[in-house]
Amino acid sequence: MRSFFIAKNEIQHLFRERTFFLMLTVFILISLTSTYIGWASQHTVESVYQESVITLQSLGKTVPPSPFSNLPPLEIVKNMIIYVVLIGSLLAITIGHSIGTKDQRAGVVRILFSKPLTKKEFLIGKALSLGLVLFAILMVSLIISAVSVAMLSQMSIVLLLQLIEFYVVSFFYMLGFGFLGLGFGLMKRNSAIALLTPIVIWVVITFALPEMSSALYPTSSLNPILPQTEILNSPVLSAIHNVFYPFSVSEHYRVLSSGILNLQETTDTIYSNYSPIICAFILAAWVIITSGVSTYSMSKFDISKGDIYE
């Protein structure tokens, strides 16, 4: 029961923090605009196509098929995948960090633990608030996406279920970063280091690991034609890819989300992605490991010195 009081208190506090509000506003605004941007880019190309159809028909030439004729309806929300990776995860780190450091910053750790409160209840309360806040944010984002897809494209039960599935996967992906923020917030006595450490991990996962795995074949990301040069088939590159690819969580999230939304891959690569099941397994492992970081931090948390905070 005390965990619920902790969770309620965390949520109350979070909504009084400026950083959280700033990140939340950015994320919600991006959710609002993402579908429109997706629709607008399709609409622009479609307009250009229609113009060319008229020109080609007047010249008596053969008209090629529309490039967007076979695109899935949820194509217009594909930008959300990138926004979750770039902004959603940072938002989750900010929330986790805020929840993890709140009591230390307030200087109330010793008072809290002079009450009949266990470390386990304390951590469950914090994790619960983290999960609830992320859930609420993604619910809002889901509603925005669903409404905008219905307005700009089409909507059905199947499409709605696909969107829900996408947001569930996004929830777990972001939850992992939230746990990192929470874990390092509890572990580090210095607020700046507590925030910077998970951000460095985020940079590694989001940028460095993909560079050393899926982005090792630069032409494949620029050109839909399979790379022809032999140098790109180098065993060294393959070895590096094989070593780092399993840890490229953001890449697996992207692949899994693309599959859920039925998005077409616009580029081919000379390596094959993991199957959705393996990607889901890696995401599950990601959440388990990061929650383990929080649990470990809590076990080492010194309740007699928790108020000494920089």
Next chain:
Amino acid sequence: MVEKTIVNSSTKEDSSSFSFVIDVHNLTKKYGDFVAVKDLTLQVKKGEIFGFLGHNGAGKTTTINMLTTLLEPTSGSGKVAGHDIQTKALEVRKEIGYLPENVQLYDSMTAYENLEYFSKLSGIKKPDTKIWKELDFLGARSYADQKIGELSKGMRQRIGIAQAVIHEPKVLFLDEPTSGLDPFGVKQLRDIILRLNAEKGITIFMNTHLLQEVTKTCSTIGVLNHGSLIYVDSLSNTMKRFKDEQSLEEIYLTIENNKEE
């Protein structure tokens, strides 16, 4: 040379019926090679106001941390309100109130919200009546809706005390309670401590290095020097024993000097 007097207070004659709310034996806390508290054996009777004296770094806060179950002792044993501090930590916490030095609460929450939160963590399901009762007792009702960050240190201290006693604890631990308060604030806090003891029957264990505070509030004193308890007795006995010294400050220095000799 002053001998250490253990479990001594003003009423030695009924020692058989004493019920100790704090009863520790050979309590020791080490940080590597450094001994913060060494073989502390101490009993505090129900209803006492116990002043725990010592210079900065003597081990007073470490002792309170162990008694409030915030810190695991390296060795020794202890009971607070009848519960073992090592094996029944949660039971101990149900029976105690604690106010650390330089009390901090959630600045962005109002006094009422802070008290509501801490009351619920203390196990009070519907704390509203108790909160108002406590705020009235401490003369802080009009500050209930103010954010803690907007309150003076003295008022914040009162709200801190309210969170510590709202669940009606048997023992209240105060760590340097008058630290940073102006003389008026010190007097008000002293009155509150005396009223908590007299009207609510709460045993008070108070860390301090201010001797004036001890003479005006405490019934028994203990002196800690470099982690070792070098003196325990009632304030009245202490005054009788050291009648040559003019003030408690002189008594304190005599005790410390004798120990060091």
